[in-house]
Amino acid sequence: MRSNEGRLTDSAVQPSSESTSGLLQELVAHLRENRTQLREDWARRITESGLLTAMTREEIFAEATAVYDNYVTVLETGSVEALEAYARDLSERIIPRGVEVHELLGIVLLLRDVLARSLFVKYQSKLPLLSRVLDVYEPAANGIATTVAVGFVQERERIIRQQQEAIRELSTPVLQVRERLLILPIIGVIDPQRARQITEQLLRGIRANRAKVVVIDITGVPTVDSTVANHMVQTVDASRLMGATVIVTGLSSEIAQTLVTIGVDLSRMRTVGDLQGGIEEAERLLGYKVIREKTEEEPEEEPEATI
Amino acid sequence: MSLLVNKVAIVGDEIHVPISSDADIVIARQQGRALAERIGFTGSSLAVVATAISEVARNIIEYAKRGEIVLKGVNQGGRQGLTVMARDQGPGIPDIALAMQDGYSTAKGLGLGLPGARRLMDEFEIISKVGRGTTVTMKKWVR
Amino acid sequence: MLVPILKQGDFLIATIQSALTDDDLLRLRDDLAEQVGRYRSRGVIVDVTVLDVMDSFAARTLRALAHMVGLRGARTVIVGIQPEVAFAMVQLGLTLGDVETALDLEEGLELLHKRTKRSASRGR
Numbered sequence: 001m002r003s004n005e006g007r008l009t010d011s012a013v014q015p016s017s018e019s020t021s022g023l024l025q026e027l028v029a030h031l032r033e034n035r036t037q038l039r040e041d042w043a044r045r046i047t048e049s050g051l052l053t054a055m056t057r058e059e060i061f062a063e064a065t066a067v068y069d070n071y072v073t074v075l076e077t078g079s080v081e082a083l084e085a086y087a088r089d090l091s092e093r094i095i096p097r098g099v100e101v102h103e104l105l106g107i108v109l110l111l112r113d114v115l116a117r118s119l120f121v122k123y124q125s126k127l128p129l130l131s132r133v134l135d136v137y138e139p140a141a142n143g144i145a146t147t148v149a150v151g152f153v154q155e156r157e158r159i160i161r162q163q164q165e166a167i168r169e170l171s172t173p174v175l176q177v178r179e180r181l182l183i184l185p186i187i188g189v190i191d192p193q194r195a196r197q198i199t200e201q202l203l204r205g206i207r208a209n210r211a212k213v214v215v216i217d218i219t220g221v222p223t224v225d226s227t228v229a230n231h232m233v234q235t236v237d238a239s240r241l242m243g244a245t246v247i248v249t250g251l252s253s254e255i256a257q258t259l260v261t262i263g264v265d266l267s268r269m270r271t272v273g274d275l276q277g278g279i280e281e282a283e284r285l286l287g288y289k290v291i292r293e294k295t296e297e298e299p300e301e302e303p304e305a306t307i
Numbered sequence: 308m309s310l311l312v313n314k315v316a317i318v319g320d321e322i323h324v325p326i327s328s329d330a331d332i333v334i335a336r337q338q339g340r341a342l343a344e345r346i347g348f349t350g351s352s353l354a355v356v357a358t359a360i361s362e363v364a365r366n367i368i369e370y371a372k373r374g375e376i377v378l379k380g381v382n383q384g385g386r387q388g389l390t391v392m393a394r395d396q397g398p399g400i401p402d403i404a405l406a407m408q409d410g411y412s413t414a415k416g417l418g419l420g421l422p423g424a425r426r427l428m429d430e431f432e433i434i435s436k437v438g439r440g441t442t443v444t445m446k447k448w449v450r
Numbered sequence: 451m452l453v454p455i456l457k458q459g460d461f462l463i464a465t466i467q468s469a470l471t472d473d474d475l476l477r478l479r480d481d482l483a484e485q486v487g488r489y490r491s492r493g494v495i496v497d498v499t500v501l502d503v504m505d506s507f508a509a510r511t512l513r514a515l516a517h518m519v520g521l522r523g524a525r526t527v528i529v530g531i532q533p534e535v536a537f538a539m540v541q542l543g544l545t546l547g548d549v550e551t552a553l554d555l556e557e558g559l560e561l562l563h564k565r566t567k568r569s570a571s572r573g574r
Contacts, residue, residue: 238540242531242533
């Protein structure tokens with residue numbers, strides 16, 4: 001440990017090592033010794049700059065304290081993992097409060113400036129040494145700024161992905177119409193990603209609703225390529241692993257052709273012409289008695305609702 | 308579920324899991340799953356990654372008796388992903404094309420999970436030399 | 451990790467409680483086969499709710515388990531395969547063959563009752 005702690009003046013000859021690690025240690029010691037002053041300078045600069053308007057002064061100070069100490073530790077150890085974790089953590093906390101990346105980067109850069117200035121002061125009469133100290137300080141400080149900004153952006157991307165996932169889920173409802181029966185109407189063109197997401201949603205739905213029968217209606221799907229067809233088969237198989245029986249309805253002859261072409265054994269899959277038929281089949285499987293009056297429209301049957 | 312961490316080594320930003328027993332397969336896939344979660348994988352991708360790791364780790368044991376699984380997060384053009392490397396210094400695979408055929412592994416029941424692992428992951432590469440060993444490198448990207 | 455096996459009437463229920471190594475799975479297979487013989491059980495439930503991965507070895511072993519148990523005159527139902535696990539299994543191309551599955555323990559027992567009630571005399 002160095003014996004010249006607490007000395008801000010540089011007139012005394014510092015027995016500092018000329019090596020990089022020696023300079024680093026000296027730099028870190030300086031930053032630690034003067035942390036109170038430097039943190040205050042920083043907090044003041046943040047306020048002056050008008051950044052972090054979304055946070056209160058107390059919050060700013062609390063975060064500033066933690067960031068300062070982590071900053072110095074990272075300079076000292078070069079441990080980017082700790083900083084990455086912290087940056088991610090910080091982002092998780094401030095993004096919901098509306099803090100923007102330029103604000104976060106702004107305050108980290110202000111800290112960099114505040115610390116750099118204190119180095120200028122410390123080594124002002126020893127420019128060659130200052131130059132070497134800056135050689136050590138600058139890359140480390142810039143690395144930290146980059147890491148924090150990248151951490152922020154990644155966290156934001158993660159949140160956006162989550163939101164997109166939620167939106168996708170909303171657009172593919174898994175409907176429970178009866179006890180133990182789920183209906184999944186699929187409409188539109190399905191790309192592999194959507195197919196995957198539909199499968200995941202259905203399987204979770206089977207668990208949540210304790211479904212024994214699932215009717216997947218693809219009347220509204222115009223075409224299906226072999227990748228998606230494979231997904232469909234996988235969906236059926238996965239549902240069966242969860243103990244559910246799958247009925248596919250609305251299978252056009254074109255899609256049936258695609259399935260046959262990729263080698264799907266259609267006899268393995270329960271298929272019914274239309275959704276109505278599929279639901280009846282499902283009800284039969286579930287043990288509901290389906291009573292159908294014979295053939296023509298009965299007079300006592302309810303007329304179609306016109307509302 | 309407790310994470311068994313005794314044998315795992317962190318080397319830089321890589322996680323090394325030595326594979327020499329069936330218990331190690333569990334460790335490898337738990338580590339893989341945990342790392343995948345940290346990287347940002349969610350839902351069934353976690354199970355998919357863990358399963359792929361299980362398959363290649365088992366492959367090491369059945370074919371080479373011992374080896375190593377190396378796990379690492381990667382970042383390419385803004386995309387986050389996970390790399391799994393399964394390497395051993397075992398006998399090597401004489402006919403890779405054959406080993407990568409589906410029917411071959413399931414029919415023979417040799418438990419060569421290679422074709423399966425390939426299906427589960429986004430990128431898959433295998434290098435094997437008879438008498439020298441095998442290295443499988445596979446990647447999966449967060450969607 | 452030893453898997454606890456409970457006897458419930460004519461059925462045996464094995465509930466997996468944590469990640470299993472290959473040896474654990476093989477032991478479960480053998481234990482169940484032995485106990486089915488010992489108690490002349492007519493059905494076996496293996497609850498895999500807790501498993502977050504089902505790989506080719508696990509699938510193979512469960513199929514073998516069902517086969518061995520079947521040789522002793524009992525039916526097997528695997529219950530509790532989770533959505534993520536089912537998803538990964540089908541992507542890998544795993545199949546449980548003829549082994550029946552059900553959503554959970556309750557469904558599994560109901561299925562076993564259905565499957566074994568008509569064959570009481572044959573003990574199958």
